Amino acid sequence: MTTGYVYNELFTKHNMPRHPESAERLTAIMDYLTRHDILSRLKPVPSRPATQDELIRCHHIRYIQLVEETCRNGGGMLDADTYTNAFSYDAALYAAGGLVDLTAAVVKGELDNGFALVRPPGHHAVPIRAMGFCLFGTVAIAARAARLDMGLERVAIVDFDVHHGNGTQDILYENPDILFVSSHQYPYYPGTGAINEIGAGSAIGATINLPLSAMTGNEDFKRLYSEVVFPVVRRFNPELILVSAGFDAHWDDPLASLGLSLEGYTWLSQSLIDLAAELCEGRIVFTLEGGYNLDVLAPGVGNTFRALLGDSYVDDPVGPAPRQEPDISTLLAELKKIHQIGEA
Numbered sequence: 001m002t003t004g005y006v007y008n009e010l011f012t013k014h015n016m017p018r019h020p021e022s023a024e025r026l027t028a029i030m031d032y033l034t035r036h037d038i039l040s041r042l043k044p045v046p047s048r049p050a051t052q053d054e055l056i057r058c059h060h061i062r063y064i065q066l067v068e069e070t071c072r073n074g075g076g077m078l079d080a081d082t083y084t085n086a087f088s089y090d091a092a093l094y095a096a097g098g099l100v101d102l103t104a105a106v107v108k109g110e111l112d113n114g115f116a117l118v119r120p121p122g123h124h125a126v127p128i129r130a131m132g133f134c135l136f137g138t139v140a141i142a143a144r145a146a147r148l149d150m151g152l153e154r155v156a157i158v159d160f161d162v163h164h165g166n167g168t169q170d171i172l173y174e175n176p177d178i179l180f181v182s183s184h185q186y187p188y189y190p191g192t193g194a195i196n197e198i199g200a201g202s203a204i205g206a207t208i209n210l211p212l213s214a215m216t217g218n219e220d221f222k223r224l225y226s227e228v229v230f231p232v233v234r235r236f237n238p239e240l241i242l243v244s245a246g247f248d249a250h251w252d253d254p255l256a257s258l259g260l261s262l263e264g265y266t267w268l269s270q271s272l273i274d275l276a277a278e279l280c281e282g283r284i285v286f287t288l289e290g291g292y293n294l295d296v297l298a299p300g301v302g303n304t305f306r307a308l309l310g311d312s313y314v315d316d317p318v319g320p321a322p323r324q325e326p327d328i329s330t331l332l333a334e335l336k337k338i339h340q341i342g343e344a
């Protein structure tokens with residue numbers, strides 16, 4: 001397999017001391033990939049800034065200008081959680097442009113698959129403002145580019161970050177040709193992602209939200225993804241799968257309380273890779289969202305690269321969740337009813 005990645009030192013210059021969404025997240029990942037001889041097996045894809053055309057498909061021009069001006073003036077807070085400094089606008093632009101080019105390389109067949117190691121994250125950014133550590137909707141920008149510039153008819157986005165991908169959902173809510181699936185702790189930040197948020201207009205049914213109670217873990221995820229997510233993605237039949245990969249649904253993440261282990265995460269990534277092989281010639285591209293325990297994040301990303309490269313080894317230095325998983329039978333039944341998924 002030829003697996004690509006995107007990384008740029010610029011992504012570490014967007015930083016604020018003692019903030020959980022720190023530059024150390026990326027340096028820990030790069031150190032891990034180097035120490036475990038993974039980086040040398042990957043093909044780097046250069047990043048470049050997203051163009052204004054790519055941005056304005058997802059964000060209001062006045063908001064884009066506000067971020068640029070704020071950063072050109074040295075930065076500042078854009079909401080209670082979301083900082084910027086002098087490098088943040090450029091980092092966010094290179095993150096989006098990097099993911100677009102990595103995706104294009106996979107669509108053209110130059111690479112089999114890939115993972116964009118980018119910051120700041122993107123899935124909370126809505127069309128008119130920054131939210132939750134995110135400036136621009138990186139994965140939505142790449143999905144729109146795949147539709148409009150790469151000739152694809154149908155793109156699926158799967159978001160397994162512990163937080164609801166509200167920005168991605170907002171940007172694409174009336175878009176029938178981009179499927180958006182999010183599993184997330186609920187109720188929790190940012191408060192959206194209820195089961196009955198399913199898209200609007202001609203896109204009803206193209207948004208699937210899996211709102212999960214605290215402690216939902218490996219076995220629950222296996223059932224939810226096997227019985228709900230994979231059937232809806234199969235029915236949609238995408239030509240490309242993009243993954244908003246957040247590692248904060250791990251049981252030991254400091255910001256949240258779902259119950260995946262690194263073994264559970266690897267099952268999830270491997271299953272999505274298998275699904276892409278079944279549906280769209282293996283075309284799958286991951287992009288980094290959250291994940292705030294560096295001892296989880298670095299091996300979590302490493303395991304995803306191993307799966308992308310075709311290795312079955314799983315590194316799990318943190319171990320299984322020490323808590324019982326809740327019963328999700330009612331949620332499963334409700335999801336199947338709302339999204340008209342028949343019994344297998």
Ligand SMILES: [Zn+2]
Pocket residue numbers: 161162163246248289290291
């Ligand atoms: Zn998150």
